[in-house]
Every structure is written in C-alpha cells, then in structure tokens.
Amino acid sequence: MERTKRGGQIVIECPNTIFHLYVNNQEEISKIDIFMRNIRNVKKLGITDIYNWCNRQKIDYSTSFHYRKDFSFVRNMQSYYAYSKHKLKYRAKLGTI
Numbered sequence: 001m002e003r004t005k006r007g008g009q010i011v012i013e014c015p016n017t018i019f020h021l022y023v024n025n026q027e028e029i030s031k032i033d034i035f036m037r038n039i040r041n042v043k044k045l046g047i048t049d050i051y052n053w054c055n056r057q058k059i060d061y062s063t064s065f066h067y068r069k070d071f072s073f074v075r076n077m078q079s080y081y082a083y084s085k086h087k088l089k090y091r092a093k094l095g096t097i
Helices: 026-039 047-057 073-094
Strands: 008-013 017-023 060-065
Touching: 017 026, 017 047, 026 047, 047 073, 060 073
Parallel strands: none
Antiparallel strands: 008 017, 017 060
16 A cells, blocks of 8 residues: 655664654654654564554554565564564554454
C-alpha cells in the first residue's frame, strides 16, 4: 500500500522491519528527534516498542518486511511470522481491519 503524505518521511530500519514515519509539522519532527536520541541509550528495542511509541505519540507510520539475504530462510520466515503477527495485532487494536 503506497501512501502519499504531506511533509517528510523518516525511515527506521530494524533487522527485518522497516518503519516509515510520516511527519507533517515541526512538533512531530521534535518528537521523533527526541525518540531517536533516546533509543541510542537503550540496549534492546523491539518492534513492539516502536509500534507503541508511534501510537502513543500519534505519529502516522507504515511498515514493510525486509527479507535479509544474510539470514537463513528459516530465520526470515520466523521473522516474517512475528512481523505479520505484530502488524495484525496493531491493526486490530486500531480498528483498521
């Protein structure tokens, strides 16, 4: 699903998940800037943490799965399963399915 947004886009790449955060004003840019500075000090940050932060801050986002050639097929499928599970969970939580 391709979405066009006014303003800018910031990309956060996790091992198999890519988050596209869409910013429309200076306030959203400031929130993302603070978030990016804070995650540098975190030892472990999961996909769930990013989903929760985006929803709490009301930052519009989309996600996509990235197949990693340096990972085994089994590991990619496990990651895809986890990605799909999270995506369905959050879409149901937000009422978009």
